Amino acid sequence: MLLISCPNCGSRDETEFHYGGQAHVPYPENPAGLNDREWAEFLFYRDNTKGAFAERWLHSTGCRQWFNMLRDTVTYDIQAIYPMGTPRPATAAATSVIAPEGATK
Amino acid sequence: MANTAAINGINGLRDIRRSPASHLAAALEAGSIQGTVVLKEGPFQTMAGVRVDPRSEEGARIAAVARSLPARCGDVGGTDRVTVLWLGPSEFLVVAPEEAHDSLGGDLIGSLVAALGEAPGQVVDLSANRTTFELSGPRARAALEKGCALDLHPRSFTVGTALSTEIGNIPVVLQKTGEESFRLFPRASFADFLGRWLLDAVREFASPEVP
Numbered sequence A: 001m002l003l004i005s006c007p008n009c010g011s012r013d014e015t016e017f018h019y020g021g022q023a024h025v026p027y028p029e030n031p032a033g034l035n036d037r038e039w040a041e042f043l044f045y046r047d048n049t050k051g052a053f054a055e056r057w058l059h060s061t062g063c064r065q066w067f068n069m070l071r072d073t074v075t076y077d078i079q080a081i082y083p084m085g086t087p088r089p090a091t092a093a094a095t096s097v098i099a100p101e102g103a104t105k
Numbered sequence B: 001m002a003n004t005a006a007i008n009g010i011n012g013l014r015d016i017r018r019s020p021a022s023h024l025a026a027a028l029e030a031g032s033i034q035g036t037v038v039l040k041e042g043p044f045q046t047m048a049g050v051r052v053d054p055r056s057e058e059g060a061r062i063a064a065v066a067r068s069l070p071a072r073c074g075d076v077g078g079t080d081r082v083t084v085l086w087l088g089p090s091e092f093l094v095v096a097p098e099e100a101h102d103s104l105g106g107d108l109i110g111s112l113v114a115a116l117g118e119a120p121g122q123v124v125d126l127s128a129n130r131t132t133f134e135l136s137g138p139r140a141r142a143a144l145e146k147g148c149a150l151d152l153h154p155r156s157f158t159v160g161t162a163l164s165t166e167i168g169n170i171p172v173v174l175q176k177t178g179e180e181s182f183r184l185f186p187r188a189s190f191a192d193f194l195g196r197w198l199l200d201a202v203r204e205f206a207s208p209e210v211p
């Protein structure tokens, strides 16, 4: 069980939250100009990061507000929680896992 | 349509309506242990869901009607009769006795709607959305702790605060009204489940404590 610190409500059980997938996926500037492949990539293709990953969470049984979280996908260490619409914070701490050979992310 | 003649406006409907846990009334009474933990339904409270930016002008007008809007998670605003629960930074639940409803001679919903006016936000009559369970007694906290992950110790959960959380895995607003008394606001469709869950949780307190 993760304990997640909601910016509004404080520390609560993971079961009170819903996961909203990768954060900072921009809506296309000109959706009509996208071909099917580009549109599919916007809708369905997400990073599969090993290490620090920026993702969206919703405190669904609490304040019902969205927020962003920087979480290590290997250790589950929550490195930062920050409001929607703000850029991903630079984390001084290096990610706990060294990227494998040839990994680009 | 046999009862049509009996339904005379909304006050005629009042006599035939049933609260979400009314079928459990006898069980709640039988399951309560006087002096230890008492459980009952407090049905038909008037409730209004309010969404408004509390820092705005319309927020101030709503606050004037409800007396005050809670500022942060856990806070409860209002008066002795009208309680305002914090559900989110711009979302509140106003709870008042049944007779505060406009259909029974009160003016709560109407005055909230008037206070909001044309400004952005919403005031919705949610009186039928949730029911209320009242749990009190020295073992009330022990019963709740079986299904609630929050720290319910008085040092952390103080009288006059309320939190939205999960109890028995269902979403509930939990209000602490006294040192040993709580109000639980489940949605109507969960009333049967939560009523039975609470009955199960308090059952052991009827037996002598095993040292």
Ligand SMILES: [Zn+2]
Residues within 6 Å of the ligand: A006, A007, A008, A009, A010, A059, A062, A063, A064, A065
């Ligand atoms: Zn929250």
